[in-house]
Amino acid sequence: MLDTLDLQLLHALQLDGRAPFSKIAEVLDVSDRTVARRYGRLRGSGVVRVTGTLDSHRAGHAEWLLRLRVHPRHTGAVAGALARRPDTAWVSVLSSGAEIVCLVRVPAGGPAPLEALARHPQILDVTSQRLLRHLMDHRWLGRTSALTAEQITALRPPDTSDIATVTLTDLDRRLFPALAADGRAAYPHLAREAGWSESAVRRRLNELRRSRLLQLDVEVDPTLFGFSVQCLLWLTVTPSRLTAVTHTLAADPETAFVGAITGQHNLIAIVICRDSETLYTHLTDRVSTLPGVERTETALITSYTKRVAPP
Template sequence: MTESVVLDDVDRGLLHALQLDGRIPFARVAEVLGVAETTVARRYKRLRSVAGLRVVGAVNGVLFGRSAWTLRLRCTPDVALPLARALAKRPDVSWVHVMSGGAEISCHAQLPPGEETLLLEKLPRAGRVLGVSAHSVLAAFTLPSDWSGLHWLDPVQVSGLRPVEPSVAQVEVDDTDEALLELLAVDGRMSYAELAGRAALSESTVRRRLDILRHNGVVSYQVDVPPSVLGYGIQARLWMTVPPHALTDVGRRLAEHAATSFVAATTGPTNLVAVVACRDSGGLYRYLTEKVGALREITSLETAVLMRTVKQG
């Protein structure tokens, strides 16, 4: 069980380093942490096997005209898990959660141009789906890849590990690139040699193409670890309504909270969504009453506890 994993300073430092750069060489991490490279490699292997740690290559769909959506489905409890698993099989769907005692599902989708309605049209017809609420993501104030729950290193250590920011420019992606991206979506730290072997390319070609894709913002390497491993026993999704004139300010203030791993402005019956992680139900209560309650511009709030994560990242 991931909840029983005990993390020390090396583990936490490694997780923070991977958040900064998912493909960072273990030698650099070891130098900053003051331990042997073999120790870092061993800890990474342990966290993968017993804590559910993954590093994945995430494609920036915006560069290819994809639109981001967050979906909320109400359903009967008997169909929630099978439907969540079916959604999780789609490559364009991520962060699939079963909520509210099995009566709701939430997920995110990146849909290509012209296909925005295909998934949305199919969902209400699925058996025992009682309702679908689709929210187009207009602006993200913080993302899971930036979550402060992983922060552990001091500013000097961070400066020694942070990668160069990508230029985020348009770049042509061919079949070879797509094959590499598919492999990285499974394991973002797959070695150049293994990538070359699986994609039937030379190692030098793999290095060159990945450098180009990363430099131009096509792919980023993100760390994915269950919050329970870090001591956060409860997660919840919040849907809020805020007057348009205050939306940006409230979104930015929520993003500054240590509990929030995702905050975004959306379309739909509510216009602000967030995901929070707290130590326990008491911590969630205090967060809602003290932190969220202090934001007077929020005129309505719905909360659903995440009961099960079917797909993460």
């Protein structure tokens, strides 16, 4: 479990994944060394990682949710192969042990890679749904509730939404893999990985952040916060009630992600609960009673094979 300082540090990094430890330490009223040591311990134990990914919407990329049915004895191998693909953002294994769900990002107008996956000998069936829009403007409240309003204001980067659109360059294509591995990587390391000068990398990284093409996030296991159950929800909602249902779900503390999708369902959500009893109560007393919700399908997430800033 995490203590109060750990929770504050993770909330601070969620606000700005590359915030200097000195700035975080000043806001939290502790020493720089304490903050650096805490992050080093969390990072070194493998339970926390800051990631830097391309904002698909701003880059004009399409996102596809792929649902694959596989031979149970080959689930690990298939999930691992998907995780190694550069176009997958995250890969999860569901509780049945024979189903995998992953998010794939492709250039705008490009199709989901169904043909290649359908030929895989261990994949029995694959379906796709286009993720049309992310419908939450905040992160899961379970990991972003440790700071005061004043501390949040002090740590939040300035709003730069008026910055002109930035076109991706060859340097960006070299930087993003390194940032996906470590969003807090130092400039000398990024320069070595990209094969460019440190000054060019520093300048370009600042441009990517101002344009919001670079999306920094914190990967952390929810069990560290005392939440042991994660669940995928596919919802069929009456179109006229879609906005109301979305706003209600997004405000729930259990909700980590809500998105609009194509297919027989029109919403997908990820909820995180303390235990199975809490999940049952949330589904029966909350989700199923929302006006407009016609059908719900649920699947427990047992593991993530790849988690590059999942919601």
